[in-house]
Amino acid sequence: MGSAYIGIDIGTTTITGLIYDLNRREVVHRITANQASASLQGQENGERLQDSNAIYRQSERILKELLGLEPEIEGIGLTGQMHGIVYMNEFGDAVSPLYTWQDGRGAQLVPGENRTYAERISELTGYRVAPGYGLVTHVYNVERGLLPEGGRSPVLNR
Structure with missing residues (x-):
């Protein structure tokens, strides 16, 4: 060819x-x-x-x-x-599943607040973000202590 x-x-x-x-x-x-x-x-x-x-x-x-x-x-x-997240270790190996764009946990209310994780990030950044965006999923995981062991950095698609 x-x-x-x-x-x-x-x-x-x-x-x-x-x-x-x-x-x-x-x-x-x-x-x-x-x-x-x-x-x-x-x-x-x-x-x-x-x-x-x-x-x-x-x-x-x-x-x-x-x-x-x-x-x-x-x-x-x-x-x-789009929008998914996978955590990688220092060698570039996946240490988590793919959290897909359909992950809806960012639509939950932030404890002690009257807004969701996505709404809070939108207000703080001035940009509209939705549940399922990698950043929202990552913030949810950080604040809930759900980062995978050995995870160095998330790979975000947006």
């Missing part, structure tokens, strides 16, 4: 990988995998989680399969679901 590129979209519902031929201006291969098996049962009301390691393995499998179809790839582009 000589002008082939791989694109992988890592979403909460599906992961889709494709090969696009720039000269022909068309998708020549497409692989989609359902993410239902990555869902995890949360411990708290409103918590929405997925297995970050299962998502990584599924993405890696799709990439390898696409490279097997066309080994002469010029580049690879990745996209991911």
Whole structure:
């Protein structure tokens, strides 16, 4: 081909990988995998989680399969679901599940206040944020003592 590129979209519902031929201006291969098996049962009301390691393995499998179809790839582009959060250790390994954009715990009232976590962050920053945004989830986890052991920093998508 000589002008082939791989694109992988890592979403909460599906992961889709494709090969696009720039000269022909068309998708020549497409692989989609359902993410239902990555869902995890949360411990708290409103918590929405997925297995970050299962998502990584599924993405890696799709990439390898696409490279097997066309080994002469010029580049690879990745996209991911919006607003989620995964905590990483100092080596870049995931030490938490993916808290998805559907995580609703930030809609709970802050103890001792008459506003939610999302409302408080919106008021403090001057920007509208919603429950499920990575920052809201992170603040909720910090204030509730729910940071995972070994977690150094969250990876936020927005």
